[in-house]
Amino acid sequence: MDGFSSWFAYVGDHWSDVLTGTLEHARIVAIVVVTATVFSVILGILVERHPAARAASLSIAGIFLTIPSLAMFALFIPLVGIGNPPAEIALFLYAILPILRNTVTGLDSVSPAVVESAKGMGMGNTQQLLQIRLPLAWPIIMAGIRISTLITVGIAAIAVLVGGDGLGGFIQGGLTRLGLPNSYESVWVGTIFTVALGLVLDILLSLAQRLTTSRGLRI
Amino acid sequence: MSSEAKIRLDRVEKKYHGTSVPAVEELSLDVHEGEILVLVGPSGCGKSTTLRLINRMIEPTGGKIYLDDEDVTTVDPDKLRRRIGYVIQQIGLFPHQTIAQNIATVPRMLKWDKARIAARADELLHLAGLDPEIYRDRYPKELSGGQAQRVGVARALGADPEIMLMDEPFGAIDPITRERLQNEFLRLQAELKKTIVFVTHDIDEAIKMGDRIAILGERSVIRQLDTPERILAFPVDQFVDDFIGAGSTIKGLNFEQLSGLRLGGYPTIRSDQSPQAGLEALNESNKTWLLVVDEQNRPMRWMREGDLQQSTGSYQDEGSEVRIRLNAEDTLFDSLEQMLQSESGSCCVVDRHGALTGVVEMAHLRRAIRRAQVEARRHYEDLEDNA
Amino acid sequence: MTDQITHREMPTGTEGSEAGPPVVPREGFFAMWRRLQLGLWLAPLGILALVGVLYMYYQNLDLANAVRQTRSALQWETKLWPQMLQHVQIAFVATVVVVIVAVPLGIILTRPAFRRVGPYVVAVANSGQALPAYGLLVLFGAAMGMNRTAAMWAFVVYALLPVLRNTMVGLDQVDRSVIEAGRGMGMTRMLVLTRIELPLAVPVILAGVRVAMVLNIGMATLAFLIGGGALGVTIYSGIELNQNSVLIVGAVLVAIVALTFDWLGAVAERYLRPRGI
Known part of the structure; x- marks a missing residue:
């Protein structure tokens, strides 16, 4: 129980630092997920009906996810220096695949009969996309966005290794002072708050998913 | 065109x-x-x-x-x-x-x-x-x-x-x-x-x-x-x-209404006439069945020669009851269906008051089918001649 | 959550089988590409090209005139090669342990007795994606000492959830009617599991193993943080020394290792799955 009480004491003493770290972390995640969503959804729409382009883009996005995070973070240092930018670029590349893949699968899953009837009533391609195909694919795209968000939250903790912000700072701070007072608590705070941030964002996104999905699509 | x-x-x-x-x-x-x-x-x-x-x-x-x-x-x-x-x-x-x-x-x-x-x-x-x-x-x-x-x-x-x-x-x-x-x-x-x-x-x-x-x-x-x-x-x-496929002739019967048939005379007596009058009417025609109608000319019972000979003249429960009555708007197909079910092999057509207007028999259908076929063939021959 | 597709189910694109059904009616170049799985055999060429580029880069670094730390950090025999072996070792052992633990656990959790807890385990595994590997690593280091073994156990815990999840999903998606048919012919539950469920779930379990391997290669990059060595040492010294050449060599080497093992995983997935699936 000693561990718990010292943990709470630590959070109480460093409340403003914890809040700052969490907000920094959330900010990185928000920037990454928003840009990755815009990029991946547009890319997904463009490649969906072109098998070669679609396989190529999915493959490349898949390769990004295969490359270890520290290596990916480090590779952008020569280009943009240290700090948040290399972390954000690397996280952006990681976040593409889940959203891109779900966009493509989501658009695929729209019943051909629905598209046929939309076209048959005189909807142009843009109308079909905006009024029919995207709204129908939306729940699946949102699922992809949620996965990307969770991945980004988890990996963003190592941004601190390339000079970035976020909750990873608490883990690193604890590691460098390991054995000294409060070091253990610091690592716990960094870890727990990262997971908590992931959960909170996931809950928010699931609410958004519910609110933005037509009642006719709910099971 | x-x-x-x-x-x-x-x-x-x-x-x-x-x-x-x-x-x-x-x-x-x-x-x-x-x-x-x-x-x-x-x-x-x-x-x-x-x-x-x-x-x-x-x-x-x-x-x-x-x-x-x-x-x-x-x-x-x-x-x-x-x-x-x-x-x-x-x-x-x-x-x-x-x-x-x-x-x-x-x-x-x-x-x-x-x-x-x-x-x-x-x-x-x-x-x-x-x-x-x-x-x-x-x-x-x-x-x-x-x-x-x-x-x-x-x-x-x-x-x-x-x-x-x-x-x-x-x-x-x-x-x-x-x-x-x-x-x-x-x-x-x-x-x-x-x-x-x-x-x-x-x-x-x-x-x-x-x-x-x-x-x-x-x-x-x-x-x-x-x-x-x-x-x-x-x-x-x-x-x-x-x-x-099979059954095209029967399907064709769907397209003609009974009103299009020329139904000939059919032996009939009113319920207040005697069985003797019925026998005479039946003998004058070449049919095997006779229809008994009521005062408003509504068909009531089918009678055969034997039925008439044994009849008391009331016609209640004698012969067989007329169960099915079709209207002029019904199709030949409907009448075929009913004919197959009725004992007399024919079928009464009535107006909207229920009064008898005619009796459809198998021969009528046969004639109608023949007519439709001839009409269609002539139509196609005309088309060919014009072309 | 029904249509959720995670990167962990099929993590990479070094094979071409990820695209959906072909849209073009006749077999074009692309359909032939997929049918022959040319992508699977093209990947090693790409990796080899990357090796070639790295080799040329390394040869042209002019290490003789570089600063001492750079020279020392980039020595092949004493630094890079041993680190690479450590890297593969950590990832491999962690993966073996993960498979030994997660697959039987997944089988147990999908048995009727535990069926109720299944969805919760899957939900936890989903949100576990937000778990920071960094924090987990340091916590294990603090508890077990700063060494490679501690790092390995941290990675085992980290990779456990995705593999567990894949095993459970894989077993769950086996067509109920096939199981019913098996039971109906008088097979025991055990026979149904070994003769029907497991063979049918093999592809998904293999995909899970591949994911674990790739995750562990990635995580092994962080092992240096608690004294576990591996290629992360080189990358991080590149960052600390502000020597881009060190950082690039380390990072590209890690990428090559990761892509290679991912490709091996793809090959295994293709050739170890039961025929007919």
Whole structure:
């Protein structure tokens, strides 16, 4: 129980630092997920009906996810220096695949009969996309966005290794002072708050998913 | 070619890339205003392709398409489609939109004002036999198959198009519901008088729905195009004959009403006449049965010679009861059905007061069939002579 | 959550089988590409090209005139090669342990007795994606000492959830009617599991193993943080020394290792799955 009480004491003493770290972390995640969503959804729409382009883009996005995070973070240092930018670029590349893949699968899953009837009533391609195909694919795209968000939250903790912000700072701070007072608590705070941030964002996104999905699509 | 053609296909052709045989070969076809023209043929003959050429869901590679004598081969296909109702077998309702929103699809694209769209949606729901109060705000997943199909038809009627294209609209529905939807649709059509092209692979549906039927062979070549009566009475070749299948003569009986028959005299006595008078009447005719009618000339009982000889003159419980009475609007098919069931092998036709107007016998049907066949053959001979 | 597709189910694109059904009606170049799985055999060429580029880069670094730390950090025999071996070792052992633990656990959790807890385990595994590997690593280091073994156990815990999840999903998606048919012919539950469920779930389990391997290669990059060595040492010294050449060599080397093992996983997935699936 000693561990718990010292943990709470630590959070109480460093409340403003914890809040700052969490907000920094959330900010990185928000920037990454928003840009990755815009990029991946547009890319997904463009490649969906072109098998070669679609396989190529999915493959490349898949390769990004295969490359270890520290290596990916480090590779952008020569280009943009240290700090948040290399972390954000690397996280952006990681976040593409889940959203891109779900966009493509989501658009695929729209019943051909629905598209046929939309076209048959005189909807142009843009109308079909905006009024029919995207709204129908939306729940699946949102699922992809949620996965990307969770991945980004988890990996963003190592941004601190390339000079970035976020909750990873608490883990690193604890590691460098390991054995000294409060070091253990610091690592716990960094870890727990990262997971908590992931959960909170996931809950928010699931609410958004519910609110933005037509009642006719709910099971 | 008549100028009243609402839709005219003029040597329309569809060839797919990399194939030498066209999917649709130089098809010319007139669809008259207000008729249901059914395209029917074996699967793979290109009937759906032909239908989809009309609203250019598939772009023709040759020929011209006219609507009201206006060449629409090159107009904006989206604008063209907004003028044409389109119903497909899988319906394709938009699952994320309410029933009312689904029905309002084309009016919304045509930028009608809100009040008019809402009123139109309610009107169409009524027309489709669905209470707007209940169904307006429901979603497609909450509908049964038959209801969804009704909404599909209502949606196609959204902006009151003059032309409807229907691709096996009742194909995915259970037989009982299908029959009901077909009847409802025919009633609706009697009111709306749309020009309809209807695709099916089911010859019985074609006979039931079509004002005219085009029987298509491979590559959508028209093997016979005529009214269902004539096609049934006179299939022009073996292909059509095979396609119609067995029972075409019986199916043909559906198209003639009893009013079209000239029914000869039939031995009859009134219930206040004596059995002796009945025997005389029976002997004068060459029939085996005699009808007893009441004071208002309503048929009551069938009597044979033996029945009359034993009769007390009251005719109660004597001979056999007249159970079935048909009207002049009933078809020969109905009468056949009843004749097969009745002991006398014939069937009474009555007016709306129930008074006897005649008795149909098997010979009448035989004569009617012969007449239809002769008429159809003469029609085709005339066509050949003129050509 | 029904249509959720995670990167962990099929993590990479070094094979071409990820695209959906072909849209073009006749077999074009692309359909032939997929049918022959040319992508699977093209990947090693790409990796080899990357090796070639790295080799040329390394040869042209002019290490003789570089600063001492750079020279020392980039020595092949004493630094890079041993680190690479450590890297593969950590990832491999962690993966073996993960498979030994997660697959039987997944089987147990999908048995009727535990069926109720299944969805919760899957939900936890989903949100476990937000777990920071960094924090987990340091916590294990603090508890077990700063060494490679501690790092390995941290990675085992980290990769456990995705593999567990894949195993459970894989077993769950086996067609119920096939199981019913097996039971109906008088097979025991055990026989149904070994003869029907497991063979049918093999592809998904293999995919899970591949994911674990790739995750562990990635995580092994962080092992240096608690004294576990591996290629992360080189990358991080590149960052600390502000020597881009060190950082690039380390990072590209890690990428090559990761892509290679991912490809091996793809090959295994293709050739170890039961015929007919």
